Amino acid sequence: xxxxxxxxxxxxxxxxxxxxxxxxxxxxxxxxxxxxxxxxxxxxxxxxxxxxxxxxxxxxxxxxxxxxxxxxxxxxxxxxxxxxxxxxxxxxxxxxxxxxxxxxxxxxxxxxxxxxxxxxxxxxxxxxxxxxxxxxxxxxxxxxxxxxxxxxxxxxxxxxxxxxxxxxxxxxxxxxxxxxxxxxxxxxxxxxxxxxxxxxxxxxxxxxxxxxxxxxxxxxxxxxxxxxxxxxxxxxxxxxxxxxxxxxxxxxxxxxxxxxxxxxxxxxxxxxxxxxxxxxxxxxxxxxxxxxxxxxxxxxxxxxxxxxxxxxxxxxxxxxxxxxxxxxxxxxxxxxxxxxxxxxxxxxxxxxxxxxxxxxxxxxxxxxxxxxxxx
Amino acid sequence: xxxxxxxxxxxxxxxxxxxxxxxxxxxxxxxxxxxxxxxxxxxxxxxxxxxxxxxxxxxxxxxxxxxxxxxxxxxxxxxxxxxxxxxxxxxxxxxxxxxxxxxxxxxxxxxxxxxxxxxxxxxxxxxxxxxxxxxxxxxxxxxxxxxxxxxxxxxxxxxxxxxxxxxxxxxxxxxxxxxxxxxxxxxxxxxxxxxxxxxxxxxxxxxxxxxxxxxxxxxxxxxxxxxxxxxxxxxxxxxxxxxxxxxxxxxxxxxxxxxxxxxxxxxxxxxxxx
Amino acid sequence: xxxxxxxxxxxxxxxxxxxxxxxxxxxxxxxxxxxxxxxxxxxxxxxxxxxxxxxxxxxxxxxxxxxxxxxxxxxxxxxxxxxxxxxxxxxxxxxxxxxxxxxxxxxxxxxxxxxxxxxxxxxxxxxxxxxxxxxxxxxxxxxxxxxxxxxxxxxxxxxxxxxxxxxxxxxxxxxxxxxxxxxxxxxxxxxxxxxxxxxxxxxxxxxxxxxxxxxxxxxxxxxxxxxxxxxxxxxxxxxxxxxxxxxxxxxxxxxxxxxxxxxxxxxxxxxxxxxxxxxxxxxxxxxxxxxxxx
Numbered sequence: 001x002x003x004x005x006x007x008x009x010x011x012x013x014x015x016x017x018x019x020x021x022x023x024x025x026x027x028x029x030x031x032x033x034x035x036x037x038x039x040x041x042x043x044x045x046x047x048x049x050x051x052x053x054x055x056x057x058x059x060x061x062x063x064x065x066x067x068x069x070x071x072x073x074x075x076x077x078x079x080x081x082x083x084x085x086x087x088x089x090x091x092x093x094x095x096x097x098x099x100x101x102x103x104x105x106x107x108x109x110x111x112x113x114x115x116x117x118x119x120x121x122x123x124x125x126x127x128x129x130x131x132x133x134x135x136x137x138x139x140x141x142x143x144x145x146x147x148x149x150x151x152x153x154x155x156x157x158x159x160x161x162x163x164x165x166x167x168x169x170x171x172x173x174x175x176x177x178x179x180x181x182x183x184x185x186x187x188x189x190x191x192x193x194x195x196x197x198x199x200x201x202x203x204x205x206x207x208x209x210x211x212x213x214x215x216x217x218x219x220x221x222x223x224x225x226x227x228x229x230x231x232x233x234x235x236x237x238x239x240x241x242x243x244x245x246x247x248x249x250x251x252x253x254x255x256x257x258x259x260x261x262x263x264x265x266x267x268x269x270x271x272x273x274x275x276x277x278x279x280x281x282x283x284x285x286x287x288x289x290x291x292x293x294x295x296x297x298x299x300x301x302x303x304x305x306x307x308x309x310x311x312x313x314x315x316x317x318x319x320x321x322x323x324x325x326x327x328x329x330x331x332x333x334x335x336x337x338x339x340x341x342x343x344x345x346x347x348x349x350x351x352x353x354x355x356x357x358x359x360x361x362x363x364x365x366x367x368x369x370x371x372x373x374x375x
Numbered sequence: 376x377x378x379x380x381x382x383x384x385x386x387x388x389x390x391x392x393x394x395x396x397x398x399x400x401x402x403x404x405x406x407x408x409x410x411x412x413x414x415x416x417x418x419x420x421x422x423x424x425x426x427x428x429x430x431x432x433x434x435x436x437x438x439x440x441x442x443x444x445x446x447x448x449x450x451x452x453x454x455x456x457x458x459x460x461x462x463x464x465x466x467x468x469x470x471x472x473x474x475x476x477x478x479x480x481x482x483x484x485x486x487x488x489x490x491x492x493x494x495x496x497x498x499x500x501x502x503x504x505x506x507x508x509x510x511x512x513x514x515x516x517x518x519x520x521x522x523x524x525x526x527x528x529x530x531x532x533x534x535x536x537x538x539x540x541x542x543x544x545x546x547x548x549x550x551x552x553x554x555x556x557x558x559x560x561x562x563x564x565x566x567x568x569x570x571x572x573x574x575x576x577x578x579x580x581x582x583x584x585x586x587x588x589x590x591x592x593x594x595x596x597x598x599x600x601x602x603x604x605x606x607x608x609x610x611x612x613x614x615x616x617x618x619x620x621x622x623x624x625x626x627x628x629x630x631x632x633x634x635x636x637x638x639x640x641x642x643x644x645x646x647x648x649x
Numbered sequence: 650x651x652x653x654x655x656x657x658x659x660x661x662x663x664x665x666x667x668x669x670x671x672x673x674x675x676x677x678x679x680x681x682x683x684x685x686x687x688x689x690x691x692x693x694x695x696x697x698x699x700x701x702x703x704x705x706x707x708x709x710x711x712x713x714x715x716x717x718x719x720x721x722x723x724x725x726x727x728x729x730x731x732x733x734x735x736x737x738x739x740x741x742x743x744x745x746x747x748x749x750x751x752x753x754x755x756x757x758x759x760x761x762x763x764x765x766x767x768x769x770x771x772x773x774x775x776x777x778x779x780x781x782x783x784x785x786x787x788x789x790x791x792x793x794x795x796x797x798x799x800x801x802x803x804x805x806x807x808x809x810x811x812x813x814x815x816x817x818x819x820x821x822x823x824x825x826x827x828x829x830x831x832x833x834x835x836x837x838x839x840x841x842x843x844x845x846x847x848x849x850x851x852x853x854x855x856x857x858x859x860x861x862x863x864x865x866x867x868x869x870x871x872x873x874x875x876x877x878x879x880x881x882x883x884x885x886x887x888x889x890x891x892x893x894x895x896x897x898x899x900x901x902x903x904x905x906x907x908x909x910x911x912x913x914x915x916x917x918x919x920x921x922x923x924x925x926x927x928x929x930x931x932x933x934x935x936x937x938x939x940x941x942x943x
Contacts, residue, residue, distance in 0.1 A: 234458070342750075
């Protein structure tokens with residue numbers, strides 16, 4: 001039986017379809033968005049570019065989690081663990097000393113593969129547990145991960161952390177500033193290049209995720225989320241698909257980890273605690289479970305808000321200083337997100353994606369004229 | 376050639392409750408076989424055992440000659456078993472066409488890599504199967520509603536999606552669990568006609584659970600009657616209609632005899648559980 | 650450390666974990682929601698106790714703290730009840746949202762301090778069976794066992810308990826028989842909140858220096874107990890708690906010889922045990938096994 005709330009039964013003839021829009025509307029909007037994103041680094045300052053890169057890195061992770069939680073219905077609080085594996089995996093593989101000294105592109109792929117492999121190791125557990133149960137059990141991975149990060153000092157640098165080798169292709173750094181390079185008079189340093197690296201990765205992530213969700217695997221996931229027994233009776237190998245969902249989301253988390261490591265240029269275990277897992281969950285919920293676009297929007301909101309609040313309030317007296325025990329930017333942001341999650345679940349569990357969809361349909365004139373009972 | 380379904384002495388217990396007690400019956404190929412009985416008689420449980428969701432405590436089920444016992448439900452589905460559920464198991468927020476497409480799962484090959492990358496093979500397969508789904512939707516009368524969210528359809532409409540999805544898997548044996556419950560008469564006739572067509576044109580074997588007596592009597596080639604988890608009768612519709620044990624099971628021995636044939640034709644059954 | 654010392658300490662920690670695990674399970678059995686904000690509820694109870702223990706003495710403060718936690722839990726329950734029923738996954742995420750708010754606020758209030766509850770036993774120790782153990786832990790063990798016994802007595806023998814169990818087993822039929830789902834829900838959450846607060850108060854005592862702003866994570870350390878015991882089993886929660894408490898204490902006491910496994914191996918040993926259990930017996934020792942195969 002479907003778990004999402006079913007609206008009142010509607011006579012099909014009462015469903016009013018939208019005014020037809022041109023088939024070019026969507027591609028046009030996407031093209032405009034891409035141009036804007038490509039041009040922004042010419043106008044934004046370093047701080048804003050950082051916020052942008054961090055948001056896009058987080059978005060890659062959020063996309064993976066929304067597939068796991070939203071599409072496949074498997075709650076996971078272990079996302080931070082797999083992000084850590086990807087981040088530290090890249091850092092170790094790419095490091096010229098105390099590392100494997102691989103070319104960064106290969107190391108990045110390696111970090112993602114290791115994260116996916118870690119997901120594979122845990123997947124037998126993930127496959128056997130019901131969605132909620134998995135969420136509760138996955139907490140364990142975060143704590144174990146923290147333990148490993150603090151103790152595997154040669155690889156992770158322990159509690160003090162370690163630096164991250166910049167990403168470069170044949171010597172041209174994409175997360176660092178050398179060699180120097182300018183576009184239209186604007187120097188393209190580390191922040192500008194990181195933006196494009198993050199943007200490219202995000203676009204790849206969106207493409208792959210959409211491919212999965214709208215085709216056969218995505219349909220199988222959705223069926224598993226709503227009714228595992230029926231899914232199995234329809235020929236879906238539920239355990240295999242649940243395991244796969246977990247591995248795929250771990251890979252995306254790993255990708256987010258690699259990007260975050262490059263963006264911060266330094267890694268510490270504190271970055272990858274339970275708080276990060278909860279942040280990812282917040283991004284996915286706010287954006288709308290199962291929506292790729294929603295995950296991106298959610299990631300931007302959750303990542304940027306505390307940082308923007310902090311810089312906005314820096315001069316004024318509106319918010320307290322960090323560590324003062326008053327209402328500082330971080331505290332206020334957290335309360336806002338928590339409240340947003342609670343309100344959204346009560347009012348519109350579909351998150352911003354669903355709200356956006358409803359708004360869009362209203363604009364196009366679509367809707368339902370009346371609700372009738374079964375004829 | 377093996378029969379589509381053969382149930383042999385199936386017993387099923389949940390805790391202390393005996394849900395099925397040595398249930399045996401055979402479904403002949405290309406026939407419409409009905410499973411009837413009062414509420415709680417064990418009909419849905421029988422379905423669950425046949426498709427592999429429950430493991431029987433004793434006895435076995437052969438689907439197309441293969442023992443279902445140790446198999447997972449998805450493996451039983453691969454033997455050619457399709458199922459429409461009594462409690463509608465649809466994805467409400469997804470469009471009708473996507474819901475029916477789930478039925479094509481076992482006939483498609485696209486995996487994660489092909490789908491993620493959008494490889495040509497994956498896209499072509501998707502398009503091909505989508506066309507077939509549109510045909511099947513038209514066949515059951517859902518042609519105009521393909522893009523509507525499944526949850527927005529009437530109860531009868533959703534039942535049709537269930538049926539279409541089961542048909543989409545192109546099964547050799549079709550399990551229909553109360554496919555016309557809650558529908559108005561004209562829609563019931565539509566569905567009955569579709570079921571007959573599926574048997575006649577496709578040679579599909581159908582095992583159907585239903586409470587609508589007149590419908591069953593006109594549709595079924597053979598009927599098995601369950602009561603309290605036991606088979607109390609098995610035979611042709613005419614035989615079943617006259618069978619005193621069946622009549623007693625539906626109406627209860629204590630009741631005074633009203634014209635039972637009329638009762639059966641009108642399709643009234645009485646709940647007689649203590 | 651002597652073996653008997655380890656066992657007593659392990660059992661007392663186990664009783665504390667058992668209480669927290671039981672609080673999770675009670676809420677889950679009552680409403681099918683896993684309250685991930687339980688740690689924050691616990692912290693609130695401890696904080697109230699800490700604030701009041703100067704003015705009105707420890708025992709009054711503890712009573713107030715337990716009540717505050719129970720009240721907060723009841724409020725959380727009513728907020729969860731506002732959401733559309735049915736999808737328990739989403740409701741559990743809702744508790745995460747509530748937890749985010751509570752953690753932000755309690756972290757702000759606690760800051761960098763350690764919260765202590767002003768108990769009368771302090772760092773006193775007592776010698777039992779040749780082992781020197783903190784009095785606080787002996788009290789924790791005794792109180793824990795008493796509360797657990799009381800819990801089972803109430804739920805098995807009283808009308809209230811039977812109504813709770815009936816509703817948990819079959820909410821619809823119970824509602825038809827006049828058992829209000831709303832009052833069952835409120836009671837389950839309030840009881841759960843209160844039990845967690847008791848456990849938290851003991852966790853804030855010696856030998857711990859108190860609870861800091863990350864104290865809410867301690868409740869999560871009882872999750873292995875819940876999983877090992879079985880998500881829907883009260884007996885399992887107790888047994889799981891004891892197993893986890895003893896394991897953690899034993900591993901920590903051998904930490905010097907286990908240094909190769911890393912600093913703090915004792916603290917995460919429950920999680921490793923949990924994962925091993927999940928591989929072998931996912932439904933837990935006493936949990937209900939799924940009858941439907943997928």
